Amino acid sequence: MFVIYAWMRHADDLVDDQAPTTDTSERLDAFASDTAAVFDGEVPEEGLLRALALTHQAFELPRGPFEEMIEGQRRDLSDAPIENEAQLESYCQQVASSVGVLCVHVWGARDPHAHELARLRGVAFQLTNILRDIGEDLQRGRCYLPVSSIKSSVGRDALAAWHPPEPCSELVIKWCGRARECYQASAGLESMIDRRCRGTLVAMTNIYKGILGQIEAKPARSVLGPRAGLSSLAKSWIAARAVLLNR
Helix, strand or coil: CHHHHHHHHHHHHHHCCCCCCHHHHHHHHHHHHHHHHHHCCCCCCCHHHHHHHHHHHHHCCCCHHHHHHHHHHHHHHHCCCCCCHHHHHHHHHHHHHHHHHHHHHHCCCCCHHHHHHHHHHHHHHHHHHHHHCHHHHHHCCCCCCCHHHHHCCCCHHHHHHCCCHHHHHHHHHHHHHHHHHHHHHCCCHHHHCCHHHHHHHHHHHHHHHHHHHHHHHCCCHHHHCCCCCCCHHHHHHHHHHHHHHCC
């Protein structure tokens, strides 16, 4: 899991907060090429990609999720707006469901249906992230909610100003509802992974659901703040309950 996280973190760092330049694109392409070589059987002598190669040998990691993540980073690098709901779903699958599939694979799930549920859970997580950070993203000149969805309700400038508040709230609540649907549709995923790993997934899910609940209770937080997030005490309580699940 450390290796998968390190790979994902590096892929994200190559693009995150970077201006779309040829140099950044070339670095991402080189990383994608080096990763592909690992799945073609190459074992580098050192570094992250050697760790990935050894992890791949041990767990037979699927190649597709790594390629999806790279495509998601390319989308971010292009700075192209997300035009519609289908594009948003695709983006969430690229940058979050890809991670979910890898996680449940390492956690022992081999049922293809488990991978499909992991994809839905990943979409739920990513939508929660997007909803939590609407205001911060707008300040950076980005918005991950579909252009079609915003235009049909309030407009991007009105959303950034949170005025008028009623349609802004309705827009956020709509997407909270979609996230809830994905959480509900992925129910049962925990039972498909190794018992020793279930607590981790339950804890992650409960934390994200808690964040979503805060946004649903006060949609303006997604733009005006304070940023939604659980207290240390709440997260500790969730973690303690998760430990019991692993016993």
